[in-house]
Amino acid sequence: MASITLKDLAHSYRGESENPDDFALKKLNLTWRDGGAYALLGPSGCGKTTLLNIISGLLIPTRGQVLFNEQDVTRLPTEQRNIAQIFQFPVIYDTMTVFENLAFPLKNRGRTKQEIEPRVIELAGMLGLEKDLYSKAQHLTADAKQKISLGRGLIRKSVNAILFDEPLTVIDPQLKWQLRSQLKSLHKKFKFTMIYVTHDQTEALTFADEVIVMYGGAIVQIGTPEALFERPEHTFVGYFIGSPGMNILPCALKGNRATIDGIEIVLNQSYKAQPTGKIELGVRPEHLKLEAPGRDGLPVKILKIDDIGRHKIAKVALNNCQLSVIMPEMTALTGDMGTLVIDTRHANIYLDEHLVTGETL
Amino acid sequence: MIAKQVNQKAWFMVLPVFLIVAFSAVIPLMTVVNYSVQDTFGNNVFFWVGFDWFRDLVHSPRFHQAFLRQLLFSGIILAIEIPLGIAIALTMPKKGWGVPLCLVNMALPLLIPWNVVGTIWQIFGRVDIGLLGHTLAAFGIDYNYTQDPIAAWITVVIMDIWHWTSLVVLLCYAGLCSIPDAYYQAARIDGASRWAIFRYIQLPKMHRVLLIAILLRFMDSFMIYTEPFVVTGGGPGNSTTFLSIDLVKLAIGQFDLGNAAAMSLVYFLIILLSSWIFYTVMSNVGEESSPTKEGGGA
Incomplete structure (x- = not known):
């Protein structure tokens, strides 16, 4: 068990370079405490797997250090780091039985048969593999x-951390849920540090105490699932988390008044005179309401309504901007016009894609 | 009734296939069968002799010797080419500029016509003008493949290794390339040794292609004709007279058609049988696990 610290870490697959564009992973500092459950969330190609491989030692970073409990392991080979990694596709040794698969890491480390056997049988019981143990x-x-892949990680008692690289990709949906809860209970029991890479937000949000959202090789936000939902620090986070993602609308801002396409909205926060830059207003579909035309609010045109079961998603146009609105299932709307009501308590302002906070009125 | 008549017409559709198969396989084979049970003294007059030719063949020391020579040759080249091919495939680079370089180099021997390969080695090994033969002679090593049976065998074996190891390499390399990186990464995390990686990851993944490589090399080497014919012509003496060379000597050299036809059939059956045994055994090696699964599940 260990805490993991990343110090000024950066990695370029082309080796040391002056050009910041060469870096698949831009400079980052991060500490993960012992026993925590963390999720790395981001789209494909954002550097999640690179980061994971650096921690496991499959890659040596171009710059910076990796510390396990204050000990510098940056250049330590994988097999000496005492970590486990579960890959996207299950990696098993085809010719071996389940028992031999689970015993393999211990056998390679020269443990005796008397040590290995009870350990394997105990672990197989916990994983629910006992009936297939000898096939x-x-x-x-x-x-x-x-x-089995997970078991090969857990078989070593003192494993520093277990890294998961999108491990549920090839699992059937109903088994996914089962495996996920099993993983959660194993984490509770063993208290290993868990780092879970995924591009599936549900997975990340249900698993982790803290979610690290990555975009373009950099960390854009670290926070609890609630924080990521309520106050995304970057427009990407707003857009990426939530289904559908946050509505991001270009606007002009003056004090507590935002103007979208000529329509003024009164916010509940006042912003000082902003320097020039791209100003956008972000509001989640959950915080919008669609009412009958003529009510108090913004006149919008309804483009499309999708019924997805639990609720309906309406696509509406506010002049030239398109927004998604989540409506309760029973809402009935007639005609193609409506009135949009924004819950301004949940509206965020972004300057050049980063969240800015104003003074609450 | 009408429908039935229409159905009969469909036979005409398969007729071309029947014709092709007949001319390419059935008729030639039946001709050989025909020769194998008859004798002729020319003028296209044949006498029925039953299985006499087969009886002769089975008791013929000449056939026994050629057969043993053939087995020895196939055994030696398989024992060398398969491990060597695996070893070379393992050392070949997986990415970078080295990949096309290695692949082209490996493919080169396979692209050379067989009698050219024979000619190359025939000249290469000559004591008077050949690079190999002359150099060895200069070092005082007594090497002369036209007189010494051991030297002749070494030359023919090395020639086959030079010519065909590439095939094993390319097949194994394809097998190795299909192993995802995650396997190697997992093995490193599990602390597996180099040998364990080979034994538990690479070899099982190469199993299928190795089966094909062994089958191809066995069948090809068992039928080898052109290269040793060009290099040694079956000599010195009969020391490199393999089955096919012997067959040609019998059929064209001595014009013993009955003998040769019987030998062709036996030869064909031997290859068919050994390939089938190889295939069955090697396929079962990989599938042996199915019964244990039932046992474990019970």
Whole structure:
């Protein structure tokens, strides 16, 4: 068990470079405490896997240090770091039985048979693999195989951290949920530091105490799931988290008044005279309401309404801007016009894509 | 009734296939079968002799010797080419400029016509003008493949290794390239040794292509004709007279058509049988796990 500290870390696949564009991972500082559950969330190609491989030692970073409990492990080879990694596709040794698969990491480290056997049987019981223990791993289902991969990580008692690289990608949806809750209970039991890479926000938000959102090789926000939802610090976070994502509208700002396409909105925060830059207003579809035309609010044109079961999603146009609105299932609307009501308590202002905070009125 | 008549017409559609198969396989094979049970003294007059030719063949020391020579040759080249091919494939780069370089180099011997390969080695090994033969002679090593059976065998074996190891390499390399990086990364995390990686990841993943490589190399080497014919012509003496060379000597050199036809059929059956045994055994090696699964699930 260990805390993990990343110090001035940066990585370029082309080696040391002056050009910041070469860096797949831009300079970052981060500390993960011992026993925490963290999720790295971001779109494909944002540097999540690079970061994970640096922690596991499969990659040596171009710059900076990786510390496990204050000990510098930047150049320590993978096998000496005592970490485990679960990959997107289950990695199992085809010719071995489940038992041999689980025993493999211990066998490689020269443990005796007397030590290995009870440990493997105990772990297989916890993972629910005991009935397949002596059959070939090759013939099992994808979720059982993924459990074996996980088991090969957990078999070593003092593992520093377990890294998950989108481990549920190939698992059937209903088993996904099962495996996820099993993983959560194992985490509670073993208290390993868990770093979970995913591009699935539901997975990240249900798993982690803290979510790290990455975009373009940099960390854009670190926070609890609630913070990411309520106050995204970057327009990307707003857009990426939530379904549908946050509505981002270009606007002009003066004090507590935002003007979108010639329509003025009164905010509940006042902003000082802003320096020039791109100003946008972000508001989640959950914080918008659509009412009958003629009410107090912004006149919008309704383009489309999708019924997705729990609620309806309306696409509306406010002059030239399009917005998504989440409506309760029973809402009935007639005609193609409506009135949009913005809950201004939940409206955020972004300057050049970064959140700015004003004074509450 | 009408529908039935229409159905009969469909036979005409498959007729071309029947014709092609007949001319390419059935008729030639039946001709050989025909020769193998008859004798002729020319003028296209044939006598029925039953299985006499087969009886002769089975008791013929000449055939036994050629057959043993052939087995020894195939055994030696398989024992060398398969491990060597795996070893070379393992050392080949997986990315970068080295990949096309290695692949082209490996493919080169495969692109050379077989009798050219024979000619190259025939000249290469000559004591008077060949680079290899002359150099060895200069070092005082007694090497002369036209007189010494051991030297002749070494030359033919090395020639086959030079010519065909590439095939094993390319097949194994394709097998190795299909292993995702995650396997190697997981192995490093599990602390696996280099040998364990080979034994538990690379070899199982190469299993299928190795099966094909062994089958191809066995069949090809068992039928080898052109290269040793060009280099040694089956000599010195009969020391490199493999089955196909012997067959040609019998059929064209001595014009013993009955003998040769019987030998062709036996030869064909031997290859068919050994390939089938190889395939069955090697396929079962990979599938042996199915019964254990039932046992484990019970």
